[in-house]
Amino acid sequence: MSDPGPADLGPADLGPVDPVAVMGEPDASGRFGRFGGRFIPETLVAACGELDTAFRGAWADAGFRAELDGLLRDYVGRPSPVTECHRLSEAIGVRVLLKREDLNHTGSHKINNVLGQALLTRRMGKQRVVAETGAGQHGVASATAAALLGLDCVVYMGEVDMERQALNVFRMRLLGAEVRPASSGTRTLKDAINEAMRDWVATVESTHYLLGSVMGPHPYPWLVRELQRVIGDEARAQCRALLGGADPDVVVACVGGGSNAAGIFSGFADLPTVDLVGAEPAGGAAVGRGVPGVVHGSKSFLMQDEFGQVREAESISAGLDYPGVGPEHAHLADTGRVRYEAVTDEEVLDAFVALSRTEGIIPALEPAHALALVLRERAALAGRTVLLNMSGRGDKDVAQVSDILGPDAGASRRLHQ
Amino acid sequence: MTEPAIGRLETHLRARRDGGRKLLVPYVTGGITPLWTELLRAMVAAGADAIEVGIPFSDPVMDGPTIQEASLRALERGTTPATILADLRAVAADVDVPLVAMPYFNLVFRAGPERFAAEAVAAGISGVIIPDVPLEELGEWEPAATAAGLETVLLASPITLDDRLAELCQRSQGFVYGVNLMGVTGERAAVGEQAGALARRLKRVTDKPVIMGFGVSSADHARAVAAEADGVAVGSAIMRRVLDGAPVEATAMFVAELRAALDAG
Ligand SMILES: Cc1ncc(COP(=O)(O)O)c(C=O)c1O
Numbered sequence: 011m012s013d014p015g016p017a018d019l020g021p022a023d024l025g026p027v028d029p030v031a032v033m034g035e036p037d038a039s040g041r042f043g044r045f046g047g048r049f050i051p052e053t054l055v056a057a058c059g060e061l062d063t064a065f066r067g068a069w070a071d072a073g074f075r076a077e078l079d080g081l082l083r084d085y086v087g088r089p090s091p092v093t094e095c096h097r098l099s100e101a102i103g104v105r106v107l108l109k110r111e112d113l114n115h116t117g118s119h120k121i122n123n124v125l126g127q128a129l130l131t132r133r134m135g136k137q138r139v140v141a142e143t144g145a146g147q148h149g150v151a152s153a154t155a156a157a158l159l160g161l162d163c164v165v166y167m168g169e170v171d172m173e174r175q176a177l178n179v180f181r182m183r184l185l186g187a188e189v190r191p192a193s194s195g196t197r198t199l200k201d202a203i204n205e206a207m208r209d210w211v212a213t214v215e216s217t218h219y220l221l222g223s224v225m226g227p228h229p230y231p232w233l234v235r236e237l238q239r240v241i242g243d244e245a246r247a248q249c250r251a252l253l254g255g256a257d258p259d260v261v262v263a264c265v266g267g268g269s270n271a272a273g274i275f276s277g278f279a280d281l282p283t284v285d286l287v288g289a290e291p292a293g294g295a296a297v298g299r300g301v302p303g304v305v306h307g308s309k310s311f312l313m314q315d316e317f318g319q320v321r322e323a324e325s326i327s328a329g330l331d332y333p334g335v336g337p338e339h340a341h342l343a344d345t346g347r348v349r350y351e352a353v354t355d356e357e358v359l360d361a362f363v364a365l366s367r368t369e370g371i372i373p374a375l376e377p378a379h380a381l382a383l384v385l386r387e388r389a390a391l392a393g394r395t396v397l398l399n400m401s402g403r404g405d406k407d408v409a410q411v412s413d414i415l416g417p418d419a420g421a422s423r424r425l426h427q
Numbered sequence: 428m429t430e431p432a433i434g435r436l437e438t439h440l441r442a443r444r445d446g447g448r449k450l451l452v453p454y455v456t457g458g459i460t461p462l463w464t465e466l467l468r469a470m471v472a473a474g475a476d477a478i479e480v481g482i483p484f485s486d487p488v489m490d491g492p493t494i495q496e497a498s499l500r501a502l503e504r505g506t507t508p509a510t511i512l513a514d515l516r517a518v519a520a521d522v523d524v525p526l527v528a529m530p531y532f533n534l535v536f537r538a539g540p541e542r543f544a545a546e547a548v549a550a551g552i553s554g555v556i557i558p559d560v561p562l563e564e565l566g567e568w569e570p571a572a573t574a575a576g577l578e579t580v581l582l583a584s585p586i587t588l589d590d591r592l593a594e595l596c597q598r599s600q601g602f603v604y605g606v607n608l609m610g611v612t613g614e615r616a617a618v619g620e621q622a623g624a625l626a627r628r629l630k631r632v633t634d635k636p637v638i639m640g641f642g643v644s645s646a647d648h649a650r651a652v653a654a655e656a657d658g659v660a661v662g663s664a665i666m667r668r669v670l671d672g673a674p675v676e677a678t679a680m681f682v683a684e685l686r687a688a689l690d691a692g
Contacts, residue, residue, distance in 0.1 A: 048563050052566050200486065208611045215586065303533050305486055307538075
């Protein structure tokens with residue numbers, strides 16, 4: 011079985027893109043174009059249906075929306091500001107604006123999704139959540155929301171990641187969550203998802219699976235994107251205020267599973283003049299490799315071998331260390347509405363240092379991927395305005411980066427003209 | 428002596444059931460050892476009525492630790508769907524019970540459903556169980572299976588609602604696979620209450636053979652679960668023995684014990 015077979019079709023010919031239709035609701039089968047769906051065991055079918063119904067009801071319920079908005083304002087600190095990067099912009103000749111999700115409580119965009127799903131958990135009458143985590147950001151956000159709402163929380167984390175991110179393991183435990191090691195397979199994020207799904211199959215009647223990105227079976231990719239849409243909606247209004255009524259020329263975000271990118275893109279997808287660009291890690295570029303596959307409940311692009319065994323991703327950033335990508339991103343790549351590019355770990359380190367030194371903002375390694383792409387493309391972007399989703403802060407990454415950069419702390423990594 | 432593949436699984440199981448026999452469907456992870464087809468033949472000799480052949484996948488979300496470990500070991504040996512099918516072709520002539528392949532969907536999707544189905548049939552496989560393809564996604568696979576003459580076995584869970592259970596029984600081919608419990612595969616101290624309740628619900632709505640699996644770990648379990656259904660599927664209890672290094676004869680002996688317990692009723 012070595013020739014690629016029909017699963018290897020290139021991008022479908024979908025005709026002209028309808029800009030208003032992009033980033034709407036998936037169809038009844040949970041598909042965005044040819045991607046998405048609900049590839050799950052029979053035991054989970056009812057729960058996905060229940061979640062879909064609960065979310066539709068909640069999203070149309072002004073009381074639910076008011077409670078979530080209140081938490082986002084008073085607990086998370088929203089709206090997150092948009093910061094203009096004066097020194098960086100001058101240095102590279104591109105006007106760079108940052109959407110500051112790094113200033114959220116718990117330090118990243120993950121909390122937006124988590125609070126929405128935690129409220130949904132309560133609305134469904136469930137008392138327990140399970141979550142997966144890679145770097146620990148989604149796990150910490152889940153443990154935080156569980157503490158806030160008094161829910162039981164179990165976080166699955168690959169054994170390898172538990173060693174790499176020991177401090178986040180402690181944070182989750184301090185917040186009252188139970189952290190369980192995923193010791194099978196590659197012992198990283200994808201295996202943590204496997205373990206969370208295995209837990210859920212056994213406990214689905216009392217437990218909600220609090221998935222951390224725009225992936226998994228329908229309705230998760232859509233539901234998580236809607237919960238992250240607040241990033242894009244806020245940013246669109248903030249940019250218009252800042253730019254005298256104009257929109258940015260380009261919106262760029264890093265793509266792991268794709269939730270921060272989906273959140274910010276959804277605020278701009280209907281504006282044909284705004285280019286949308288996703289930055290994938292070179293070692294985890296599921297869209298870049300362009301091979302469709304099915305894992306963890308949906309059809310999307312997936313890193314795999316010729317027989318369909320899932321490959322391990324490799325990235326400097328644990329949060330992007332995932333061999334798949336959310337199905338809507340696969341569709342946005344298909345239609346051409348979003349362009350996806352892969353950046354290397356070296357480029358990411360340059361960007362990490364550059365933003366720290368020019369703006370006094372230490373980014374997480376994940377959004378440093380988005381900045382790396384802007385730095386690489388700065389000649390082509392000259393004179394344009396770029397909005398970048400600063401999805402998280404770099405505190406969690408400082409120990410790792412200090413091991414790589416040493417006492418010089420990146421002083422020799424100057425921006426090359 | 429090979430019969431046509433079309434409908435063979437259901438015809439065979441019905442005939443044996445209608446003859447008053449409780450059905451025994453043991454599982455083996457394809458490629459788990461170099462001699463895995465020896466084990467397959469020994470299980471047939473020990474009284475299996477059909478055999479499930481697991482096609483190992485990197486991310487088996489419906490499987491507990493034993494079958495995860497078995498899958499990993501098989502993959503580390505270099506097992507691929509192609510090597511499993513080649514091994515099966517070599518023994519097909521002396522295996523006189525139907526074979527049911529269990530891949531996860533990505534293995535099928537990557538090969539292309541038509542090609543996967545055609546190659547499975549060519550290797551003597553009669554039926555396919557894909558645990559991550561529920562009714563809603565059956566359109567991704569069923570047309571290819573039907574065209575190739577493969578029977579697609581569907582799984583029912585303890586919380587599947589009545590309407591859906593009826594539809595599922597109607598669409599399932601070969602037999603209906605009842606999942607005994609909420610959870611993944613793996614040995615348990617007890618199978619639990621839900622198995623009997625689901626088996627009774629299934630028997631009320633279908634005349635197709637009803638085989639109950641997940642958690643069946645001993646001869647006693649097998650007898651108790653089969654009492655409410657047409658038979659049992661046994662996986663982890665067999666694969667644990669293989670992983671522990673039991674010789675083929677010892678594992679086959681366990682299958683013979685299961686057979687004896689079912690026959691004693
Ligand atoms: C700060 C930050 N950004 C991005 C990601 C990647 O996730 P997604 O692609 O879903 O936004 C993570 C994941 O841990 C993260 O912590």
